[in-house]
Amino acid sequence: MFGMLGNIIKEQFRSTKQEQEISSDDAMLIRMDDKIHNFDNFIHPLPESKPRTPFGSPNKDGKKRGAALLNVRELFTMLPTALTMTINMQRGSNLYDGKFVPERQRVTDEFISTLEENAYELGVKDLKYVKVPRNAIFQNKGIPHEYAIVFTVEMDKEPISTAPSFDALHEVMKGYKNISVIANKLVHFMRNTGVGAYPGTALGGTTDYVHLAEIAGLGVIGYHGLLISPTEGARLRIGVIYTNIENLPVQSENEHLWVRDFCAMCKKCIRKCPVNAIFDQPKPRGDGGMQSIDHDACREYFDQNYTCAICLAVCPFSQVGYDKVKERFKGNPNAPQFQIPVGEIAVID
DSSP states (O other): OOOOTHHHHHHHHOOGGGOOSSOHHHHHHHHHHGGGGGSSSOBOOOTTOOOOOOSSOSOOOSOOOGGGGOOHHHHHHHHHHHHHHHHHHHHHHHTOSSOOOOSOSOOOHHHHHHHHHHHHHHTOSEEEEEEOOGGGBOTTOOBSOSEEEEEEEEOOHHHHTTOSSHHHHHHHHHHHHHHHHHHHHHHHHHHHTTOOEEEOOSSSOSBOHHHHHHHHTSOEEOTTSSEEBTTTBTOEEEEEEEEOOTTOOOOOOOTTTHHHHHHHHHOHHHHHOTTOOEEEEEEEOSSSSEEEEOHHHHHHHHHHTTTOOHHHHHOHHHHTOHHHHHHHOOOOTTSOOOOOOSSSOOOOO
């Protein structure tokens, strides 16, 4: 996401000959990920789990990339948002020191109600719970607890509609910033009651957040690989809090699966993708899930064009809304069915 804070400034002036093998974002995330080794025991991925898709493009062609493409006005407009996000991500990472000892692992209905009230007051749009399947943990990563609170925050329609643009990029960054702030505040509330809680990294965590959001019932993954929800369409960012609470109200039904029937008919994101990075139909990934995007093609354009977001912007669910699409959609009996059962089955990415 264009590097964090000081990395934004450094990248603005860095020579392409000094380009690193991995992006500054990826390097930062790896350092945060590695703090899981402060725990004597943690939840490991399955052997067939997929690796996390990196931010940086694999094509080192001498072009300026990421924050190096921002002008001075854009750079300094972005800095306050990046600063807040970076500080809160680091604060969240510091909680992975392995020192907190939970006092309990079951909570009351009153606790759940208070947690949700706090979340919505902080700006959460929707929130649900999930037991994390191990194949949702990225390859060579780990998480401290097997349960998770998954929540979404909304991004405003007007700036997102201009993608790819600086305004759209800044709105996406605001979404990540809001997630980092909200997650930390909820984690401290939870820890103060004696339960285990750890914020997932706002910008690219150790689990597949879209996967978790779908099996939690927050929405459904569309053909563009993004979550489509009834509250924000595809104009959302996803946050995660890992917890030891074993009696969370986890649900097993997902009433939004009809969305992929619509996607199979619509395919607007596929037609509008400037580099044809979205497959006409999701393809088997080899681990029981489906892949919808050519990540290398996507990242190359992503790096050069304000992190793109065209597929998010043109999605009918982002433009006219979930309810209106559902009201007008009469069904698609010929649509390929990609139903994702809860358990050790991966999803479209």
